[in-house]
Amino acid sequence: MHLPPPDDAAVQALWNDFLESHPRLPDAADPPTAEQFGDTPALADELLGLVLAGRKRATACLGVEFALEGARLPRIGDHWIACDGAGVPRVVLRSVELRIGPIDSVDDAFARDEGEGDLTRESWLREHRAYWLRVAPVQGFIWDDGLEVLFERFRVVWPPGPAD
Template sequence: MSQPIEVDRAAAGQLWADYRASRPFLPDEPDVPVECFGDSPELADELIAFVIDGPKRATAGLVAAYAADGDELSRIGAHWVACDGSGAPRVVLRTHELRVGPLHSVDASFAWDEGEYDRSLESWLDSHRRFFRRECERIGIEFSDDLEVVFERFRIVWPPELAD
């Protein structure tokens, strides 16, 4: 397991400020999360490329990992800044759908929307079971297909040339 990625908060703040300046009607969100997908620089680069190149419009995370890290679950309408493996902010995302359920409840539609690899349910389960096992080891719990997962769909809202 690699070290956490140090994100460039100043650059993320500027990306967020640019987006906010273009949308003055949005409610204030003082603590917009700045995060990377995955758990290594290599995986973060791979996954942000899936977002920027178009097919990835969903993500999934263990509820237990959110709790262990002291992070709140996302909410519909919330924004976050996604960074690459070097910690550089690349896009502002906005959550438009959330569901919490056991890992085994994922369906083919969600796997397709997550836009990774061949986009099949089998591939999704294989890669996410591996990732969630690493997360469970990191936070000290036992892996199970019954663990609660946040299934989140999002849109790119900034920069404008990438916005959905």
């Protein structure tokens, strides 16, 4: 089952709430991108649950995914909104660290910060390879260990409950 698109009206409402509590935020009139973790509603909910629980503070995606969508790569300081598996926006995130490298450049600290599986580098490599092998044909690219991976750390900045 594919992910439903984010609810644009709800994304705007969450972003407006965030802006009202952060009136000095420059250049923030338009809502940032709204994204979902994973490729299925169940995976999106599971990974968002890790964010809400405070266990997940990093994510990884492929540069080719941004290229296929015609999207720019994130920048440090960018905000983005994480939605659940139904497309409902739940939290505003802020990118605090970005690095590009091959999959095998992941280190123990990043694997732990991503908060998935048993938190080890070995588990991270196994699960991410399996994920990208599964989604590559659907998204229209061929998986290769040499593809650029965007390693991103983030903070939860809104709403106050799950915020860091």
